[in-house]
């Protein structure tokens with residue numbers, strides 16, 4: 120519904136026509152997203168995306184928006200060079216009437232707008248290997264488009280975002296504080312996460328020693344952060360650019376597998392339904408490697424299974440940390456939502472461990488032969 124609050128916000132943006140519709144799009148755990156319809160003078164209608172930015176998670180709003188504007192301008196240049204449509208191939212920020220990239224209302228809420236990407240939707244579970252190959256290609260292409268972007272000029276919008284050892288420290292702090300008295304209930308999950316602590320520094324160590332390179336990465340490569348054309352099943356546009364920062368290709372590869380190669384929703388509670396689909400793993404790897412042909416080092420590809428495992432165990436401990444801390448970070452739909460999400464992710468971790476040899480074998484086949 121087009122509330123007075125939203126009308127007031129929309130008035131600040133450089134829109135041509137009159138807003139006539141508003142519908143909440145309930146995707147994502149952090150920001151709030153709306154589809155806005157605007158009626159032009161000639162009677163035609165145009166859609167936009169309006170987002171309320173969660174400033175607890177993103178207190179550095181100017182930095183987040185500066186990254187997004189610069190990264191999308193860079194990608195638009197690449198799209199133009201390739202003769203592709205720069206309005207559907209990446210996000211387009213709608214500025215305020217003043218020219219700024221976001222609006223702060225009287226209550227200090229932060230708002231931003233984008234052009235709506237037509238004829239595309241998001242998926243929570245992947246429909247086919249073909250679709251996931253295309254998603255892999257899209258995320259690989261995103262990274263390739265930013266390969267010549269100077270990483271040192273990008274703000275770190277959330278510090279240590281994929282620093283798993285630091286995430287583990289925070290998890291331990293939440294267990295020790297146990298502010299909601301929930302630690303007893305999750306003793307086996309706590310044990311599971313602790314048993315694996317020696318492996319949490321595998322990627323941070325590889326980056327620190329230069330064994331794998333630092334790149335400009337997306338860092339939140341969930342399947343539902345790609346717009347897909349439902350008619351063709353092909354990826355159209357990578358969205359949710361809040362966490363574009365210097366990182367590792369393993370983060371983007373791994374987070375995409377964690378979410379998109381899972382057989383079930385991220386909060387499926389029947390854990391017998393939750394496992395990693397090796398057919399989807401293979402399809403994504405194929406698309407990702409194809410888009411990044413020649414750009415990835417052999418060692419990065421070799422470490423893909425570590426990326427998938429790490430991103431899954433990391434978000435598992437983040438969901439559990441949030442549950443222990445009273446659900447202050449991820450938006451929840453019911454009281455134990457974060458616990459269910461954590462259990463689901465830890466089940467996926469177990470399954471990746473069971474299938475480790477197979478995942479490594481699939482991965483090795485993508486390392487170029489000398």
Ligand code: GN1
Pocket residue numbers: 146147148149150176339341344359361362385434
């Ligand atoms: C959040 O914003 P969204 O829903 O795409 C989170 C990711 C997690 C993901 C888990 C800024 O992503 O890091 O992997 O939830 N984003 C942030 O589903 O913390």
Ligand code: MG
Pocket residue numbers: 147148149339359361
């Ligand atoms: Mg997000």
